[in-house]
Amino acid sequence: MNAVPNLMPALPEILMACGGMFLLMLGVFRRSEPTEMIGWLAIAVLATAIFIISAVPSNEKVTFNDLFLVNAFTNFVKIITLLGSSLTLILTMSWAKHERVSRFELPVLIVFATLGMMLMVSANGFIAAYVGLEMQSLSLYVLAAFHRGNMRATEAGVKYFVLGALASGLLLYGASLVYGFSGTTTFDGLEIALRQGVINVGVIVGMVFVVCGFAFKISAVPFHMWTPDVYEGVPTPVTAFFSVAPKIAALALLSRVLAGPFEPMMAQWQQVLLVISIASMLWGAFAAIVQTNIKRLLAYSSIGHVGYALVGLVVGTQEGARGLLFYMLIYLLMNVGTFACILSMRVKGRYVEDISNLSGIAKNNPAIALALAVLMFSMAGLPPLAGFFGKFYIFVAAVNADMVPLAVIGVLSSVVAAYYYLRIVKLMYFDEPAQIFDRPDFSTGLIMAVCSLLMLIYFVVPAPLIGGAETAAAALSLG
Amino acid sequence: MIGFLDSLPILTVVTFLPMVGALFIVFIRGDDAVVAQQARQVALLATAFTFLLSLVVWVNFDRTTADFQFRERIDWLPDYNIGYSMGVDGISVLFVMLSTLLMPICILASWEAITKMVREYMIAFLFLETMILGMFCALDMVLFYAFFEGVLIPMFIIIGVWGGERRVYSAFKFFLFTLTGSVLLLISMLSMYFIVGTTDIPSLMSADFSFQMQLWLWLGMFASFAVKVPMWPLHTWLPDAHVEAPTAGSVILAGVLLKMGAYGFLRFSIPMLPDASLYFTPLVWGLSVIAVIYTSLVALAQKDMKKLIAYSSVAHMGFVTVGIFAATQQAVEGALFQMLSHGLVSSALFLCVGVVYDQLHTRSMERYGGLANNMPKYAFTFMVFMLASVGLPGTSGFVGEFLVLTGVFKVSTGVALLTATGVILGATYMLHLYRRVIYGDLTKDDVKAMIDLRPREIAIFVPLILGVMWMGLYPAPVLGVMEVSVANLIANYQQAISEELINGSIRLTDDLVRLVLR
Numbered sequence: 001m002n003a004v005p006n007l008m009p010a011l012p013e014i015l016m017a018c019g020g021m022f023l024l025m026l027g028v029f030r031r032s033e034p035t036e037m038i039g040w041l042a043i044a045v046l047a048t049a050i051f052i053i054s055a056v057p058s059n060e061k062v063t064f065n066d067l068f069l070v071n072a073f074t075n076f077v078k079i080i081t082l083l084g085s086s087l088t089l090i091l092t093m094s095w096a097k098h099e100r101v102s103r104f105e106l107p108v109l110i111v112f113a114t115l116g117m118m119l120m121v122s123a124n125g126f127i128a129a130y131v132g133l134e135m136q137s138l139s140l141y142v143l144a145a146f147h148r149g150n151m152r153a154t155e156a157g158v159k160y161f162v163l164g165a166l167a168s169g170l171l172l173y174g175a176s177l178v179y180g181f182s183g184t185t186t187f188d189g190l191e192i193a194l195r196q197g198v199i200n201v202g203v204i205v206g207m208v209f210v211v212c213g214f215a216f217k218i219s220a221v222p223f224h225m226w227t228p229d230v231y232e233g234v235p236t237p238v239t240a241f242f243s244v245a246p247k248i249a250a251l252a253l254l255s256r257v258l259a260g261p262f263e264p265m266m267a268q269w270q271q272v273l274l275v276i277s278i279a280s281m282l283w284g285a286f287a288a289i290v291q292t293n294i295k296r297l298l299a300y301s302s303i304g305h306v307g308y309a310l311v312g313l314v315v316g317t318q319e320g321a322r323g324l325l326f327y328m329l330i331y332l333l334m335n336v337g338t339f340a341c342i343l344s345m346r347v348k349g350r351y352v353e354d355i356s357n358l359s360g361i362a363k364n365n366p367a368i369a370l371a372l373a374v375l376m377f378s379m380a381g382l383p384p385l386a387g388f389f390g391k392f393y394i395f396v397a398a399v400n401a402d403m404v405p406l407a408v409i410g411v412l413s414s415v416v417a418a419y420y421y422l423r424i425v426k427l428m429y430f431d432e433p434a435q436i437f438d439r440p441d442f443s444t445g446l447i448m449a450v451c452s453l454l455m456l457i458y459f460v461v462p463a464p465l466i467g468g469a470e471t472a473a474a475a476l477s478l479g
Numbered sequence: 480m481i482g483f484l485d486s487l488p489i490l491t492v493v494t495f496l497p498m499v500g501a502l503f504i505v506f507i508r509g510d511d512a513v514v515a516q517q518a519r520q521v522a523l524l525a526t527a528f529t530f531l532l533s534l535v536v537w538v539n540f541d542r543t544t545a546d547f548q549f550r551e552r553i554d555w556l557p558d559y560n561i562g563y564s565m566g567v568d569g570i571s572v573l574f575v576m577l578s579t580l581l582m583p584i585c586i587l588a589s590w591e592a593i594t595k596m597v598r599e600y601m602i603a604f605l606f607l608e609t610m611i612l613g614m615f616c617a618l619d620m621v622l623f624y625a626f627f628e629g630v631l632i633p634m635f636i637i638i639g640v641w642g643g644e645r646r647v648y649s650a651f652k653f654f655l656f657t658l659t660g661s662v663l664l665l666i667s668m669l670s671m672y673f674i675v676g677t678t679d680i681p682s683l684m685s686a687d688f689s690f691q692m693q694l695w696l697w698l699g700m701f702a703s704f705a706v707k708v709p710m711w712p713l714h715t716w717l718p719d720a721h722v723e724a725p726t727a728g729s730v731i732l733a734g735v736l737l738k739m740g741a742y743g744f745l746r747f748s749i750p751m752l753p754d755a756s757l758y759f760t761p762l763v764w765g766l767s768v769i770a771v772i773y774t775s776l777v778a779l780a781q782k783d784m785k786k787l788i789a790y791s792s793v794a795h796m797g798f799v800t801v802g803i804f805a806a807t808q809q810a811v812e813g814a815l816f817q818m819l820s821h822g823l824v825s826s827a828l829f830l831c832v833g834v835v836y837d838q839l840h841t842r843s844m845e846r847y848g849g850l851a852n853n854m855p856k857y858a859f860t861f862m863v864f865m866l867a868s869v870g871l872p873g874t875s876g877f878v879g880e881f882l883v884l885t886g887v888f889k890v891s892t893g894v895a896l897l898t899a900t901g902v903i904l905g906a907t908y909m910l911h912l913y914r915r916v917i918y919g920d921l922t923k924d925d926v927k928a929m930i931d932l933r934p935r936e937i938a939i940f941v942p943l944i945l946g947v948m949w950m951g952l953y954p955a956p957v958l959g960v961m962e963v964s965v966a967n968l969i970a971n972y973q974q975a976i977s978e979e980l981i982n983g984s985i986r987l988t989d990d991l992v993r994l995v996l997r
Contacts, residue, residue: 362599362640363596366599377632382631382658383624383626384625395665395666395669396559396669396672399670399673400669400673404670407669408666411662411663411665412659412662414662415655415659415662418654419651419655422635422651422654425639426647426650429639430640430650463555463557463558467558470558
């Protein structure tokens, strides 16, 4: 064991840590309004991290006493997490400009949160995982509450903090139980211990606690209660950020924990996840029907999407893992695009978020209406849009793993979900116009256009993206 | 010519040509009136060109083989061995022709009737045409499904934006009914893929599934196709959708979309799941006979013209499903012929309603009467299609119904007898409709002021009249195209059926009785 660990595998993380701290200093010591510059620099940091990850060959490497692991899976997840963070950061900046919020902490916190996510994804032991998770959570708590003049935002921040802390506690408690019964906290050690037959009630209870802790973080039913309130309360670009990056990271870590150390206990965790996944799909579909606030609606929609993604994990095969990764990628693009549309819902300079505001915008804002309609049809999983392929890979995996009833529940709940996505299309296209939205910013409009266009033309050449997910899933070595 | 054709992926070109037109429309700039006018012209040109190109397919189609022709294949989702695979046989080529013929007519019919959001309307129709054509040409199950469900998006928009008063309700009902069925079809398809390992339709036709498995797969598919056909009791979305849709929407719905379900039976259920198809034949017949008799009676009670025609569609499609599951050469050919005929006739009837609706903005029969006096051309046109719908010899309707009944009679006299009552009931409600609207005294002032068919409308109706008469008087060319494919379908079907089903030791009725007694 060397005195100085090999730093190369963690280069993107180190870069982000240094970059984040540098930006923080810059913000503190510069007199003039540095927010916008720091925002662009933060995006540059994230982009550099993406570049480094994609430039380095993705063979498996471990460092820091085997607590930090890099392979094709972690790289794939990191890239989509970073992509989500950068896109939402761009949205955040245009929002901050309109709302005249000049807080340089905003981009810095996003960088730190993203760093926490990357550490989570690469963690190769419970301690490293927890440190990463807390780093991202603490940044997110602050992000949730940073609009501190606003009552709802403060409430949402406190709620998120209390429930998030509870979830972290659950996770930690589960991890400590697992440690107590198996004698190790590293993933590799744990897998060996469990393979040698140390599967007893204590480990199972610990595993269930760990899964519950993660279920909180990815807002799966029945641990989803915080989601609608927090989504509604926090500023919209932050909601966009919450709805993609942390979820992807937590799902990735959950997959790694279940496919790695807990793989010998697949029969046990499958049952737990099966219930969580079905409940999320159904509740995400039914509860969204009555929502009138678009952010709340998207909260339930994201609960449903997590349910579908979990189906990929429940089936416990490599095919399922590929479906999950691909689903998260598509989900990321759909969600960011949708939030870009929501951030274009500005009437005379004020942001509105009631879905009735979308009434008849097809007449006055045809571009926004078209983009949002494409995204909604894609979320509903209708071919030939990309959302269909996301669900397709998931359900193929379920059927191939002989879980036809699960697939049937999945597709039927997607019909229910289609109803509320269609309701938005109906409002935009069928109803009479109520108001005209302001012209969206260039950057917001661009993100909206690119995301919806990708959904629209994905079917032309579907092979490359799924190929990336395939390599990543192979590194997970599941099934 | 042939050398050129070999190198050109003609089916892909035909399928995606409308999308190219739609792309053009997206980029039209100018004020609303200019955009609307140019959008109409581009849409008409695109659909007309598509029709002309599809004529090339028709002319070069080899009638002597049951194989799929004009085949194309590119890898699409290579890890799953799913390809972008296109091709037509004697069954699908007919539907391709029907769709490409009806589309320019739809565009012409919307020329003046649609005034708001014309650009979006034309894009929706062109997108719809691509989806429809792709669905009929697809030779890969997943590709088929993508097109099959993709049809829902433009149709939802068409009904919802340009429809009548209750358009929102109807659009949602249409969408959710069809989607629910479709997703079950998807599960069936994925299960077949899981068992056989391919989604290639020709390979699946020779695949062998266990009897138990076939039953489940068949039911999953049935959920989708029965909604689409639509079969009683899943037909309730149809009258709503028809009534509320704009005229061209009704035309395409009745003309082509209803055929997708029956096409699914012919392409998937019968050849891939022969045992289950035979096993469930009594169920299909039962539902179809109810559809024929019950919906005919319902049609008789309607006051709304579009609703009456919508219910008559359900009844006519009942003939089709009876014929398909009789699985004899005549019956299946009759069913196909009936579909084509219905595609022209019901489309034309909806267009006839559209002509008067555009002037008086009501679909109620009572509001009209005596149109024979001031609209002689209209009265004549309406009469041709009314008689074709009734099945008068010399029109296309007669050939279809007659063949179906002859074919079914050989298999089951009782079913043929009950189905035949539909012919009589059909005459009753259609004549009733015609008498109320066309005959009688011309008393109402606003009806007196109505004007007869204009040149654009005549241009719409002439090809339809010619088609209906041609198919009625000289059906041989059409039957010739389908003959070999149908014979092949039936031969494979008869050969694939297991012994137990033929000698009657497994029967749906016995199983149902056993289920009830237990």
